[in-house]
Amino acid sequence: MLATGRWVRRGSFVLGFGVLGLVGGCRATPPPSPTPRLGASPCPAPAVRTADRILPRRIRLVNETPDTVDVWIDRCFHHTRLATLPPDGVAQPRLPEPLLPFEEGLRIHTHTVGDDARYFGRFAVDLDPVPVLELVIRPDDRIAGGGRPAGPGAR
Secondary structure: OHHHHHHHHHHHHHHHHHHHHHHHHHOOOOOOOOOOOOOOOOOOOOOOOEOOEOOOOEEEEEEOOOOOEEEEEEOOOOEEEEEEEOOOOEEOOEOOOOOOOEOOEEEEEEEEOOOOOOEEEEEEEOOOOOOEEEEEEOHHHOEEHHHEEOOOOOO
16 A cells, blocks of 8 residues: 555656646746847948949059058948958959948958058048049058057048
8 A cells, every 4th residue: 555655646746747837838928028129220321222323343452551451341240351462562352242331431441461460540431433442551541559540541
């Protein structure tokens, strides 16, 4: 009888949890909580190519510095590398789509390459209705310490 009593108690225990699971599973689920709004996006609206609006497809990059530089375009939440230019180098890479024109224009960032790699500067290029934009990277446009422009062309 003792063995039978244990078996009955175990069965009741398992049966009790099974009923609780059924009741819990039949309970109405709460509605999903609304997704919190993050406010206005810091990203500009992408430029749209239409039949009457010409957007550039390439950018001509000219490096007039004594350093090799990496050139990146700002895509708001990430950057896309356009080219690596040796001193006095020229390249004409394709621009990624969609283009994101900020208030000051397309944001182009440059970094020097090598053992003493550092941030070189940020440039703004107007989104003109031409097939090829142009950016000339000059030594005077370098951003000095503290992230402030050292020359008239740096922004």
